[in-house]
Amino acid sequence: MDQSGQQQSMVEAVTSSAPQQTAPMVASGSPATQPTPSFPAAQQQLAYQQVQHFHHQQQQQQQQQLQVFWSNQIQEIEQTTDFKNHSLPLARIKKIMKADEDVRMISAEAPVVFAKACEMFILELTLRSWIHTEENKRRTLQKNDIAAAITRTDIFDFLVDIVPRDELKEEGLGIPRAADSVPYYYVPPQHPPQVGHPGMLYAAHQPRPPVAYMPWPQPPQQQQTQQQQPQQTDA
Numbered sequence: 001m002d003q004s005g006q007q008q009s010m011v012e013a014v015t016s017s018a019p020q021q022t023a024p025m026v027a028s029g030s031p032a033t034q035p036t037p038s039f040p041a042a043q044q045q046l047a048y049q050q051v052q053h054f055h056h057q058q059q060q061q062q063q064q065q066l067q068v069f070w071s072n073q074i075q076e077i078e079q080t081t082d083f084k085n086h087s088l089p090l091a092r093i094k095k096i097m098k099a100d101e102d103v104r105m106i107s108a109e110a111p112v113v114f115a116k117a118c119e120m121f122i123l124e125l126t127l128r129s130w131i132h133t134e135e136n137k138r139r140t141l142q143k144n145d146i147a148a149a150i151t152r153t154d155i156f157d158f159l160v161d162i163v164p165r166d167e168l169k170e171e172g173l174g175i176p177r178a179a180d181s182v183p184y185y186y187v188p189p190q191h192p193p194q195v196g197h198p199g200m201l202y203a204a205h206q207p208r209p210p211v212a213y214m215p216w217p218q219p220p221q222q223q224q225t226q227q228q229q230p231q232q233t234d235a
Contacts, residue, residue: 062131069127073120086115093118125149125156 090111097106097114126141128149133141147163150156 058135065127065131066124069124073123077116083112086112087119088115090115128153 093111093114094106097103097110125146129141129145132145132148132152133139136145150159150163
């Protein structure tokens with residue numbers, strides 16, 4: 001009796017020290033099934049790829065529109081023979097040019113060049129604004145479309161302070177990333193222009209940070225007179 005009791009106690013000690021493994025509980029009458037994988041991540045990735053593909057196609061279409069615009073402008077300039085009729089008044093342009101105190105005299109050709117430059121500036125800004133109008137599925141060009149065109153183009157960064165800040169905040173435009181902006185470029189003509197270097201007119205724009213305006217300090221006249229008086233006394 002003593003030996004059988006000792007053997008039973010040893011068996012209980014071994015079983016209690018061994019790690020217990022829990023078997024999976026399976027309901028009676030139903031086979032064991034594995035959890036089905038969820039597909040939200042795959043669906044989100046597919047939707048993201050579709051959006052990126054649409055955005056890429058949209059950028060290509062916008063670049064084609066700008067390329068066609070500049071090609072037409074170059075052809076129009078090359079075929080221009082009448083330099084007397086202009087869309088903008090030359091007298092007004094000449095008056096603006098004379099607003100600079102350093103400008104003394106203006107040749108007759110300068111206002112003509114400025115008139116064409118202003119016309120091309122307005123046309124390009126209108127085209128870029130209309131691109132934003134079509135993105136929002138509208139048929140009326142609004143002020144916020146012009147604000148979007150300015151903020152998306154590096155060459156127009158000098159107009160950011162002119163655009164009302166309320167327009168940028170209401171539309172949530174802000175300053176986009178470089179990947180979201182449409183590049184600014186000139187399309188080289190089929191043959192080089194007769195006057196000037198082609199790189200001066202049709203060189204690609206290299207984005208650079210805006211240069212801060214630093215006014216040149218002008219010394220007062222009193223300091224100049226005070227400096228001249230000691231020199232006269234020494235002489």
